[in-house]
Structure formats: structure tokens, C-alpha cells
Amino acid sequence: MENQTVRDVTRNLLRELGLTTVFGNPGTTEIAFLTGWPDDFRYVLGLQESAVVAMADGYAQASRRAVLVNLHSAGGVGHGLGHVFTAYRNRTPMIVLAGQQLRSLLPDDPFLGATDAIDFPKPYVKWGCEPARAQDVPAAIARAYHVATQPPQGPVFVSVPVDDWDAGAARPVAPRPRISCPYPDPDALAGLVAALDGSARPGIVAGPAVDADGAVPELVALAERTVAGVWASGVSARCSFPENHRLFRGFLQPERGATAAALAEHDVVLVLGAPAFTYHVYRGEFDLALPPLFLVSDDEQVLARAAVGTGIRATAGLAIRALTERVRRSDRRPPPALTRPPRPIETDPMSAGYVFATIAELLPHNAIVVEETPSHRNLMHDHLAITATDTGFLTTASGALGYGLPAAVGAALARPDRRVVAVIGDGSTMYSVQALWTAARERLPVTVVVLDNSQYAAVRILGAAAGGENIPGVDLGGLDFVALAGGMGCAARLVSHPAELKEALSAALADDRPNLLHVRVDQNAPTMY
Numbered sequence: 072m073e074n075q076t077v078r079d080v081t082r083n084l085l086r087e088l089g090l091t092t093v094f095g096n097p098g099t100t101e102i103a104f105l106t107g108w109p110d111d112f113r114y115v116l117g118l119q120e121s122a123v124v125a126m127a128d129g130y131a132q133a134s135r136r137a138v139l140v141n142l143h144s145a146g147g148v149g150h151g152l153g154h155v156f157t158a159y160r161n162r163t164p165m166i167v168l169a170g171q172q173l174r175s176l177l178p179d180d181p182f183l184g185a186t187d188a189i190d191f192p193k194p195y196v197k198w199g200c201e202p203a204r205a206q207d208v209p210a211a212i213a214r215a216y217h218v219a220t221q222p223p224q225g226p227v228f229v230s231v232p233v234d235d236w237d238a239g240a241a242r243p244v245a246p247r248p249r250i251s252c253p254y255p256d257p258d259a260l261a262g263l264v265a266a267l268d269g270s271a272r273p274g275i276v277a278g279p280a281v282d283a284d285g286a287v288p289e290l291v292a293l294a295e296r297t298v299a300g301v302w303a304s305g306v307s308a309r310c311s312f313p314e315n316h317r318l319f320r321g322f323l324q325p326e327r328g329a330t331a332a333a334l335a336e337h338d339v340v341l342v343l344g345a346p347a348f349t350y351h352v353y354r355g356e357f358d359l360a361l362p363p364l365f366l367v368s369d370d371e372q373v374l375a376r377a378a379v380g381t382g383i384r385a386t387a388g389l390a391i392r393a394l395t396e397r398v399r400r401s402d403r404r405p406p407p408a409l410t411r412p413p414r415p416i417e418t419d420p421m422s423a424g425y426v427f428a429t430i431a432e433l434l435p436h437n438a439i440v441v442e443e444t445p446s447h448r449n450l451m452h453d454h455l456a457i458t459a460t461d462t463g464f465l466t467t468a469s470g471a472l473g474y475g476l477p478a479a480v481g482a483a484l485a486r487p488d489r490r491v492v493a494v495i496g497d498g499s500t501m502y503s504v505q506a507l508w509t510a511a512r513e514r515l516p517v518t519v520v521v522l523d524n525s526q527y528a529a530v531r532i533l534g535a536a537a538g539g540e541n542i543p544g545v546d547l548g549g550l551d552f553v554a555l556a557g558g559m560g561c562a563a564r565l566v567s568h569p570a571e572l573k574e575a576l577s578a579a580l581a582d583d584r585p586n587l588l589h590v591r592v593d594q595n596a597p598t599m600y
């Protein structure tokens with residue numbers, strides 16, 4: 072043990088924790104961590120840290136495992152911070168390991184040195200540490216892992232001065248199993264069971280934590296047992312209930328009045344693994360009373376800030392299991408079935424709805440759909456129902472763009488058994504377009520459909536709705552995604568007319584390499600929400 076360096080001890084720890092796939096972008100402050108890279112480790116290179124962090128997030132979300140990200144001192148962390156914010160909102164167990172200048176140089180504020188390193192990613196990390204001594208580095212990483220993977224999961228940050236890795240006499244770290252989750256309080260659960268048993272029209276709001284817990288099939292069983300109508304929580308980052316199920320009622324819109332109006336059909340509402348509620352736009356205060364509400368979350372802040380209702384602290388998966396064991400099987404009348412709009416007709420230029428309907432027609436079984444098309448999200452829900460019950464859908468929980476494309480690449484790395492289809496706006500694609508290079512380099516079977524409406528439509532639409540006039544900075548255009556993708560080694564094709572779409576999409580889906588389709592869509596986007 073004595074002659075083991077901090078690097079040796081850390082690598083053994085990372086092996087024990089299953090953290091041998093590392094997403095990164097290197098610099099001199101990381102060299103001593105990377106040197107002599109072992110054969111059993113995988114380094115996934117991203118060409119900009121925004122893409123690195125979002126790829127790692129997609130990987131963690133799709134594999135339901137913790138992920139290690141290695142970033143370059145303050146500059147690399149800075150580039151990645153937008154998606155550390157997303158990882159925080161996505162509840163992603165992510166350990167960000169950042170390089171730091173030599174301890175002996177730090178007093179002089181050296182070139183590339185991070186000042187107050189652990190303050191930089193706050194408040195979007197659950198915990199941060201720059202160990203006081205080199206030999207404390209492995210224990211700090213072990214602690215970071217246990218903080219990141221305890222509910223509510225989230226990113227953590229460890230800053231390591233570059234000279235620490237060669238230091239000897241590292242404090243050994245005893246392997247410990249992942250720390251288990253709190254089980255819901257039986258008394259609180261009894262109140263919820265009584266409310267559900269006594270209800271005539273129960274409703275469930277399914278949040279992203281249900282699918283994150285791998286509990287969608289169990290939620291389906293609970294909904295069928297209680298004959299409850301199920302809503303997707305507002306702007307959910309995952310699909311937690313099959314959208315073609317008879318009990319599926321639709322998508323809560325992220326606005327107070329619409330949320331209250333939708334839930335008015337129930338006499339009891341159970342919100343599972345989502346805040347009550349997530350809003351994006353404000354249209355005033357509404358005097359619409361919510362039905363009696365129960366809120367299950369593993370997050371004290373989500374429970375504390377809810378304006379009404381009974382909070383129960385538990386992970387979604389454990390709560391669903393406990394409820395299903397206790398709640399009575401009901402033969403109450405089911406809620407009305409959801410009616411969907413008709414399939415969009417072929418127009419030239421084609422509508423985004425037409426593209427979603429075509430994707431739905433050709434989507435391979437068990438595909439993972441990644442979405443980042445801000446002004447088209449409701450159209451996607453209308454025409455591309457997610458039916459996979461394990462990570463069928465991923466998107467950003469924070470609203471920060473530039474997540475979808477790299478997250479799709481990370482998801483493809485995590486799940487080589489699944490086809491990943493990303494539908495991304497032209498604006499959103501550009502924030503971390505470098506992910507295409509990683510997809511090509513790793514030969515990942517990802518299909519990227521870029522919906523080009525040549526504008527930041529969501530900003531234009533929501534800006535106008537908020538009374539804005541003559542807003543600059545919302546017109547795009549002039550972006551050649553075929554050339555961009557080709558320049559990074561990724562196969563690509565332009566689809567300008569609806570007649571070309573089906574054949575182009577079929578060919579892309581049949582290819583085992585990454586493919587990008589640059590699809591020109593109607594610029595007259597619908598209103599949002």
C-alpha cells in the first residue's frame with residue numbers, strides 16, 4: 072500500500088465504483104490523472120466541455136449509473152457549467168473531477184489556476200471539495216460518489232491539484248456499497264392509501280423520477296389497480312407512463328391555470344417524483360382550487376416549497392411499490408380516453424408535426440427518443456407517442472439548450488442495444504454541435520433529425536406573448552448542417568420536401584453509423600402552451 076500513489080488508489084476505487092468510463096476534455100492540469108491510461112478504462116473525448124457534460128449526463132440517465140467527468144480547471148468547468156445546471160435539475164449522479172494547478176503555484180494565481188475552485192459550480196452541485204492534502208483525494212472521490220448517488224441524486228465536484236496524483240501514501244479507501252434510499256413513512260402512506268381507496272376520480276401526475284427509478288411498469292400496475300388517470304408532469308425530462316395507455320390523460324402544461332384546469336377532473340391527485348408543479352410561463356394568479364393533493368418526492372426542497380398538499384419523503388420507485396401492496400383494487404369508472412389530433416397532412420414546406428408523425432411510423436421498437444425542439448414540444452406529444460417503458464424519452468430538465476444532441480450521443484454509448492433518435496431544433500443543435508464528432512469517432516448508431524425553421528421560434532413566440540416587440544436575435548438561417556456534420560465525419564443529408572423524408576429517415580435508421588438529417592420545416596410555428 073505504501074508505495075501506491077494517489078492515482079493508483081483512485082483508479083482502484085473507480086474500478087470498484089464502476090466509474091471506468093470517463094467523459095472529458097484534457098489539459099495540462101489533468102495530465103497526471105490521465106497518464107498511463109489503463110486498458111480497462113474508457114476515455115470518451117468531447118471537443119467542448121458543454122458537449123462533454125451533456126454526453127455524460129445522457130450516459131448516466133440512459134444507464135441509471137453514476138458517471139465521472141474530467142474537466143480542465145476553471146475554463147473547462149466554466150464551459151461545462153450550463154449542463155452541470157441541467158445535471159442538477161436532471162438529478163444526475165455525476166462526479167465532476169476538475170484539474171487544478173500545482174499546489175506550489177497556487178499562491179501566485181497561476182496561468183490556468185482556478186480561484187476558489189469549489190465555489191465556481193455552486194449552487195448546482197450537492198457538494199464540492201478540494202482536499203486539504205494529496206493523500207485525501209481518493210476518500211474525497213469516494214465521498215463525492217456517495218453524495219451524488221443518494222436521493223435526491225445530483226452532481227458533485229472535486230478539484231484536484233495536478234501534483235497530487237503522483238503523491239504517495241494515499242489514505243486507502245474501504246469499499247462500501249451504494250447507500251440505500253429512505254422508505255416512505257408507514258403512517259403517511261396510510262393516509263394516502265385511504266385517500267386513494269375513498270376516491271371516485273383519482274389522478275396521478277407522473278414525474279421523471281418514476282422512469283429514473285426504472286419503475287414505469289410498476290406505475291402502470293398501480294394506475295390499473297386504482298383505475299387512476301395519469302398525467303405527465305409539466306416539461307418532464309423523461310416519459311414515466313406509456314403515452315398510448317388507456318389511462319393516459321395527457322401532458323400538464325407548465326402554467327398555473329392550465330395545470331389546475333387539467334387536474335380539476337380528479338377528487339384526489341398524487342404527484343409522484345415531480346415538483347408540484349413546474350411552471351415556465353406566468354399568466355396571472357388563478358382562483359382554481361386544486362383537488363386534495365399528495366406529493367411524493369425524495370427531495371426536501373420539492374416537498375417544502377409545495378404550496379398545498381401532504382408531502383411524503385420517498386423515492387418514486389419505493390413509494391409505488393409500497394402503495395401497490397396496500398391500495399385496494401378498484402372497479403371505479405375509468406377516466407375518458409385521450410383524443411389525439413389527426414395525423415398532419417403532407418404540405419410543402421412540411422410541418423414539424425408531419426416530421427414527428429413520420430418518425431413515429433418508422434421508430435424502431437424500444438428506441439430512445441431525445442428531444443430539444445422548444446417550440447414544437449407539444450406537437451411532438453401529439454404525433455410521436457412514447458411507448459417504451461424504460462428510458463423511452465430524454466430531454467433537459469433545466470431548460471438550458473445544447474443538451475439534447477450530446478445527451479443522445481451519451482445515451483447511445485450507454486445503451487448499444489437501443490437505437491437513439493434525437494430531434495433537435497436548428498438553434499439547439501448549434502450549442503454543442505461538437506457532439507457529432509464524438510458520435511462519428513465512436514461509431515454510434517444515432518439518428519439526429521434537425522428541425523430547421525431558421526429561427527429561435529420559442530423566444531419569438533413567448534417574447535411576443537409577453538408583450539415584446541421588435542426583438543432582435545431571433546432570426547437564424549444560413550446554417551448548413553450537412554456540411555457541419557460532414558466536417559466532423561458524420562453522414563448527413565438535406566431533406567427539403569416531404570416526399571423525401573420517409574426514404575431518408577428509413578436509410579438513416581438502417582445505418583449503424585451516426586446520421587444527421589437536415590429537415591427544413593414550415594417557419595410558421597404554432598403557439599406554445
Ligand SMILES: Cc1ncc(C[n+]2csc(CCOP(=O)(O)OP(=O)(O)O)c2C)c(N)n1
Nearest residue numbers: 445446471472496497498499526527528529
Ligand atoms: C443555453 C440557452 N440559451 C438560450 C436559451 C433561450 N432559448 C429558449 S428556446 C430558444 C430557441 C431555440 O431554437 P430552436 O432549437 O431552433 O427551436 P425553436 O424554438 O425554433 O423551436 C432559445 C434561444 C435557452 N433556453 N438555453
